[in-house]
Amino acid sequence: MSVPDYVAIGRGIVADLPDLLDRRDASGNVFLIADRNVGGLYGAATRQSLEAAGRQVSYQEIAPGETAKALTQTSTLYDWLLAEGAERGDLIIALGGGVVGDLVGFVAATYMRGVKWAQIATSLLAQVDSSIGGKVGVDLPGGKNLVGAFYAPVLSLLDADLLLSLPPRQLACGWAEVIKHGVILDCQFFELLEARFDDPAEPDLLLAAVRRCVEIKAAVVADDPLDRGFRAVLNYGHTIAHAIEACTGYQRYTHGETVAIGMSGAAAISRRLGLIEPAVERRQNDLLARAGLPSRYTGAAPEDILEAMTRDKKAFRGRPRWVLIEGLGEATVGSEVDLEIVRSVVSDLHE
Ligand SMILES: NC(=O)c1ccc[n+]([C@@H]2O[C@H](COP(=O)([O-])OP(=O)(O)OC[C@H]3O[C@@H](n4cnc5c(N)ncnc54)[C@H](O)[C@@H]3O)[C@@H](O)[C@H]2O)c1
Ligand SMILES: [Zn+2]
Known part of the structure; x- marks a missing residue:
């Protein structure tokens, strides 16, 4: 890359x-x-x-x-x-x-x-x-x-x-996308962040993070420039994130904060389907927390979040296509997930 x-x-x-x-x-x-x-x-x-x-x-x-x-x-x-x-x-x-x-x-x-x-x-x-x-x-x-x-x-x-x-909250917002890149496609990068994450504003850490994310995103885009297939992998965490943003009027949370909550939801679904061990979910959520990001939402009812997900641009016939993980750095695209599992995860994510 x-x-x-x-x-x-x-x-x-x-x-x-x-x-x-x-x-x-x-x-x-x-x-x-x-x-x-x-x-x-x-x-x-x-x-x-x-x-x-x-x-x-x-x-x-x-x-x-x-x-x-x-x-x-x-x-x-x-x-x-x-x-x-x-x-x-x-x-x-x-x-x-x-x-x-x-x-x-x-x-x-x-x-x-x-x-x-x-x-x-x-x-x-x-x-x-x-x-x-x-x-x-x-x-x-x-x-x-x-x-x-x-x-x-x-x-x-x-x-x-x-x-x-950059104000700290905006910095944390970007960190959600950085951590996402590691979780979906690059376990080594995730581990580097785990090891080095101390001060989220440390310039050399930021520089290394920017460089790696650009390499990862550019490789995904080169594979699917018009966003018709694998580029959807970048949407990890975004199915729930977009629904929370819409239901809270784009005011309560930054985009990255909702992505962090959505990643916690996507990892929970992956764990419930037996795709990952609980430790993988924990490691992801710990790193997000260290970046100052939330893992739970408030300000919207779980039923409204579920409803908003059926209206997502990327849903297919009203059913969201999930990006899930099978390990750190191993995402899979396009899964349909049983509505009862989604309902229960979205309700657990509520504060
Ligand atoms: N084109 C794409 O592929 C793509 C991908 C992801 C997100 N987006 C879009 O990006 C937008 C969000 O971007 P954002 O989070 O950068 O929001 P933003 O551009 O609103 O910036 C966030 C805030 O930080 C301030 N700011 C920016 N740089 C600063 C700096 N160096 N010092 C101090 N303040 C600074 C801005 O004035 C603003 O108040 C959304 O509209 C989203 O749809 C596009
Ligand atoms: Zn995003």
Whole structure:
């Protein structure tokens, strides 16, 4: 497994942005978009380093948070690009977490039928997950990520030092996806995390985690670029997670927190089906707890969670397809699970 060409990973490498863009043949004027939080921290420096390298830069900030991932926001950005004179040969750069990456990537995919784009991923979730695989898009009032495209950036810049300013809860959110990568596909990586996990904000640990997750996710995506088969393995923990998010109005928990609860549910199902020993489930849940993640939910009734799962985008004729584990690093995709087992696990997960 290796890191794809369009991905640059390191510490302090945001300073190399102009060179990295040159190496990726990404010329043209730059249209840099950040959310207000990230813009306040890194917007000016990013802009200055591009200008010092002779680029003309237009800069725009948007409101932070998931609500920005909407068609009203894309429309505002198209108007801004047009007013600023953005052309097909120019370059759009997303500076921020997964929200800015998904939104700006979608704008880049559709403005003038597609312009090049790059992203500087600033959240752990964005570095280990959303910056790899080329999925971009926005939400509709009727559901998340319902409009989008596959449109890979020319550069995903992943600088672990940018994670130092991330609020602890957002860091924990990313750790859920990191641990997921180990549990589904890489036992050795899981064991490395078990051995080294002490301070979740330790930059060299973060760097090692980002690198390994990128390798794992990129390998899965290369196998199934359009998400029609094995890529579903990345959905481990997400069947229950999406239902909890929907039933709690996307407010109570971060995405990663619901993924952690969902992983605990998927491991419990795997154990009840006799696929894993209780010790495997315990090790997974211990590591999630060490990252500061919950294993139980509240704020929604188990019956509502069950009902929401039948409406999941990835369900087949109203029945969820489960990603389960047969050991650490050994996931299986597409299982149907007896409703009584699911009901009992979802009810045990309630606080
Ligand atoms: N495209 C994909 O394949 C894919 C995969 C997973 C998730 N996603 C999407 O990603 C989004 C979630 O991403 P997210 O968790 O990064 O959310 P986010 O972009 O909202 O970032 C979380 C919060 O952290 C702040 N932040 C980000 N980087 C920071 C930094 N370095 N310092 C201080 N604050 C910082 C942001 O301003 C925001 O308030 C969802 O919309 C989800 O659908 C996409
Ligand atoms: Zn996820």
